[in-house]
Amino acid sequence: MTTTATKKRINRARILDKVIRIVNSRIRHEKKLQHILKTVAGELGLEEGFLFLLDKGQDLLVLQVAGDRIENWTGEQAYKLGEGMIGRAGSERKFLSGSLKAEAQPTHVGDPAKRIIAMPVSDDSFLYGAMVFVNSGTKRLTGAQIDLLKAVSLELGGIIQDFRMTVEAKRRVMELNALFEVSKAMSSTMNLEALVGNLVSICARLVSARWAELSITDQANEIVAGATFGKKIADTHPSVCVSLGLGNDFCGDLCAADKISWQDGTNVPFDEEDRRLLHSVGSFVSSALDKSIMFKEVESLARNNAIMVQTLSSLYNISSNMMTTVDFEELIDIILKSMIHSEGLGFDRCALLLLDERSRTLRLHKCFSRVERSPEPVTENRAESQSCEHEPPVQDIQIDFVHESGAPAQCLSERRPINVIDPGDAFFNPQGPLQSFLEFPFAAVPLLAKDKDIGVILVDHALKRRPVSEDELKNLCMLVYQAGLALENSRLYGFIDHVNRELKEAKEKLIESEKMAALGEIAAGIAHEIRNPLVTIGGFARRASGIVSPESDLKRYIDFIVAGVARLENTLKDVLNFSQDAVGGFKYFDLNVVINEALDHLRLDLQENDIQVEKDLVPSPKVFGDSRQIRHVYFNLFLNAIQAMESGGLLKIKTFYSTESGRTYITSVVEDLGGGIPVGILHNIFNPFFTTKARGSGLGLAIVHKIVTRHQGDISVDNVPGKGVSFIIKFPVYASA
Numbered sequence: 001m002t003t004t005a006t007k008k009r010i011n012r013a014r015i016l017d018k019v020i021r022i023v024n025s026r027i028r029h030e031k032k033l034q035h036i037l038k039t040v041a042g043e044l045g046l047e048e049g050f051l052f053l054l055d056k057g058q059d060l061l062v063l064q065v066a067g068d069r070i071e072n073w074t075g076e077q078a079y080k081l082g083e084g085m086i087g088r089a090g091s092e093r094k095f096l097s098g099s100l101k102a103e104a105q106p107t108h109v110g111d112p113a114k115r116i117i118a119m120p121v122s123d124d125s126f127l128y129g130a131m132v133f134v135n136s137g138t139k140r141l142t143g144a145q146i147d148l149l150k151a152v153s154l155e156l157g158g159i160i161q162d163f164r165m166t167v168e169a170k171r172r173v174m175e176l177n178a179l180f181e182v183s184k185a186m187s188s189t190m191n192l193e194a195l196v197g198n199l200v201s202i203c204a205r206l207v208s209a210r211w212a213e214l215s216i217t218d219q220a221n222e223i224v225a226g227a228t229f230g231k232k233i234a235d236t237h238p239s240v241c242v243s244l245g246l247g248n249d250f251c252g253d254l255c256a257a258d259k260i261s262w263q264d265g266t267n268v269p270f271d272e273e274d275r276r277l278l279h280s281v282g283s284f285v286s287s288a289l290d291k292s293i294m295f296k297e298v299e300s301l302a303r304n305n306a307i308m309v310q311t312l313s314s315l316y317n318i319s320s321n322m323m324t325t326v327d328f329e330e331l332i333d334i335i336l337k338s339m340i341h342s343e344g345l346g347f348d349r350c351a352l353l354l355l356d357e358r359s360r361t362l363r364l365h366k367c368f369s370r371v372e373r374s375p376e377p378v379t380e381n382r383a384e385s386q387s388c389e390h391e392p393p394v395q396d397i398q399i400d401f402v403h404e405s406g407a408p409a410q411c412l413s414e415r416r417p418i419n420v421i422d423p424g425d426a427f428f429n430p431q432g433p434l435q436s437f438l439e440f441p442f443a444a445v446p447l448l449a450k451d452k453d454i455g456v457i458l459v460d461h462a463l464k465r466r467p468v469s470e471d472e473l474k475n476l477c478m479l480v481y482q483a484g485l486a487l488e489n490s491r492l493y494g495f496i497d498h499v500n501r502e503l504k505e506a507k508e509k510l511i512e513s514e515k516m517a518a519l520g521e522i523a524a525g526i527a528h529e530i531r532n533p534l535v536t537i538g539g540f541a542r543r544a545s546g547i548v549s550p551e552s553d554l555k556r557y558i559d560f561i562v563a564g565v566a567r568l569e570n571t572l573k574d575v576l577n578f579s580q581d582a583v584g585g586f587k588y589f590d591l592n593v594v595i596n597e598a599l600d601h602l603r604l605d606l607q608e609n610d611i612q613v614e615k616d617l618v619p620s621p622k623v624f625g626d627s628r629q630i631r632h633v634y635f636n637l638f639l640n641a642i643q644a645m646e647s648g649g650l651l652k653i654k655t656f657y658s659t660e661s662g663r664t665y666i667t668s669v670v671e672d673l674g675g676g677i678p679v680g681i682l683h684n685i686f687n688p689f690f691t692t693k694a695r696g697s698g699l700g701l702a703i704v705h706k707i708v709t710r711h712q713g714d715i716s717v718d719n720v721p722g723k724g725v726s727f728i729i730k731f732p733v734y735a736s737a
Contacts, residue, residue: 014146019155029163030065033156037067037131038711040152044145046133047114048072051121051156052079052086053129057271061090061130075116079130089118090130091691095146097135100275106616117141121153121160128160170539182285191294192216197227199285203254204229206281207240207274210258216244216289217251224250224293232257240270242278245286250293254282312473314344318479322486326493329728332366334481339459340370345475347459347468351437352447354407354455356403362408362456364397364434397433408456411444417477421467441467445480449488457483498661509709530572538565589627591666591731592617595653598634602642610648617655621666623731625711633704637670637727640701644674644725657733664733671726677719685717 022035038047048068052061055078062078063070079087089096097117117133131153135141141149181202189195196214204212215226244252256278261268318338325331336352338344351367399405403413407428411418420428421441429438442460446453459468459478468476541561548555599606599613606613623630641651652671657664677685686705708715708729718726 002459011043012144015040015148016151018043019152023155023159029159032159033065035154036069036156036159037065040149041067041133042139044133044148046117046135048134050132050134051129051423052090052132053160054090054127056583061086064129072734085116086118086130086132089716090120090127093120093122093127097141117149118148119153120155123157123161126157127580131156179281179284182281190292190295192225192289192296193227195288195292196225200227200254203278203281204256207256207270207278208260209256210260212254212256214254215252216246216293219249225296230258240275240278242275242282244282244289246293247290250290252282252286252289254278274489282549304662307471314338315479315482317476318344319482319486322482326490328487328490328494331483331486331490335479335486336366336368336457338479339457339476340368345459345472345479347472347476348461348463351458351460352455353399353458354454355412356398360401361398362401362405364437365455397437399432399434404430405432406434407438407444408434408458409440412446412453412456415446415448417443417445418474419468419470419473426443429697440465443468443473443476444474445476445553447484447487448482449484450524452488454484454487515539523626534565534568534572538562538569540563585655586625588622588624589630591621591623591630591655591668592619594623594627594631595634595655595668598631598638599653601635602638605639605642606651609646611645612650614650615654617653618657618666621655621657623711624667624734625731629707630711633707633729634670636701636704641672641674643672644672649673657731660730665730666733667728668731669726671724673724676719676721676723676725679719679721686715 018039019036022032025032026036033051037051041047041049048066050063050067050070051065051229053064055062056059059081060078061081063073066072070706075086076084080092081087082091085096085098090232095117096119097115099115115135117135119131121128121131131149133149182199182381189198196216200212200214203214204210209230211228211230211232213226213228216224218224239255239257241253241255245256246252256270256274259270259274260266261269318334321334321338322331325334332352336350339350347370349367349369352365353362355362377437399409401409401412403410407418407420409430418428420438420443423438423441429435436458438458440460440462442458443458445459447455447457457476459476461468541558543557545558545562548558593617595617638651645651650673652669654669654671656667658667659665685701703713709732711731713729713731715730716728718728
């Protein structure tokens, strides 16, 4: 008896020793449970052992481990607590045994000779499952064996508890690491996109999900920021979502799906712990996301403000530069160059079409395009920046100012900008001379000055091959508005300057006329006073010359008196001609005839001085005036030319029609090669009694100037010292001519 008891104790000790060795081994806990079941069944002579683990969520005991193969179990795969022998063993926490047939599935008949032994796996506080052994009908367990099974069940409970504590500890460590990473991500950047990307990957690892998504939307349901981690395998897999507590203007959602089991890597549903954890993380990161959103908005406002400041600064610089000139063409150059300048509006090409009110057409006036190197700043010297800008040859392109001519005409007629995205749209860019020029997306902006239509400005991004943005169009409209005012000021300045010049010329002519009139009256009075005694002296001197003998010395003296009197008579004649202001007898005459008559009077002088005459006369130019006075004008000019070319030369005479300030003139040019007029006396040549000749009266050019002025004409001088001088005479052409 003693020997038998000793053997039983030795067997029990050996079994527990094996169990403890298995418990302390380094194999996985599933293998530990499997080896223990197999070892105990073998040592106690039982067929096979199985382990049912408790699913707390559903109060089920689910078959998880078998000593050999799970497929060998012929009963149900799960038992509800309190139902069946296995369920009652778990709920009542006591040892139960019975027939296997009672626990078998309906499809299995079960072996009535076989019995099962069910024992709870638990400790003082928790139920972990039920340990079940299949036994042959003849095998009976002793009390010692049952006590051994109870001890083994405690070891199994310890293994399960240790494993769960290890898993929980690892999970807590992972959660702490994830929270640390969340904190680190929150403190490492204020960039919203980067923060969202970091957070979504951390949250996916936190709940062991293959897929996660974080999205933030505004009140209009537009996505402000979002990021996705992994790839969603199937929509049927369980998912979990939590809302983020962001500000009133934004909503956020954090979702995860495809949770991976710690034990075997399979997909398992999310539990309340996962939801609580995601909710905690969501609450934790909401403030950081709020700050990041605010930072992004502030950053966006700062960028927009910087762009606005840069734009306003550029517009200010351009406006300031436009104030440096009132010249129309120079102003257009400044405006167009500022549109293609990198520090201006930055377009690639720009063109100006001016409106011709008379023909009602838009004509291409000037265009510029960007070159590889950016032009110098628009505030720099304009001459230096010319080399950096390309001004293509301006073709004679014009379109009718009608709605059917496309966007340029439409924008001016409707007085609104037009942004053409598709240059192939025939409505905005129909076939015509401008179609090839507008081959890229472009914008057309009307150029207005108050209520006056000036033209159209066209811009595009030909190099970048992109449309004009709305912000660029707004900036362009602001510049074009300023440009319209500047061009109107230029036009008004030009008009005022023209009027001032006309007034100044009229004033000078009036002063000259009054001076000449006063001088003429004085000269006429003096001439009349001198003429009477001079006629007497001349008459007696000529008579005496005929009486005195030619051999007498007195004859020579008398001839000196006669010659002097003749010179005085010619001078008096010039003075009287200068003082006359007759306009009676004006009629239309052929200017060519008058010029040829003046040449005929001087033909002998021309021949004697070996002077060639070259004529280029327009056919039958009609002038309204006194042909006798006009003949005297050309006679004096030809005579001056002959006197200037005493050693021979060439006298050129040319007539042609010209237009100035909208008025038509018949213009004549008398050119000689007599060496020109000294620059120092050029301003005095039309003054009366000014002469550099020993025998001149100084009234020749003064009389010429007066006659031309009397005929509403103009005379000017083109002097080339050392070569010659040209007198340009203009007579107005009247409609009745």
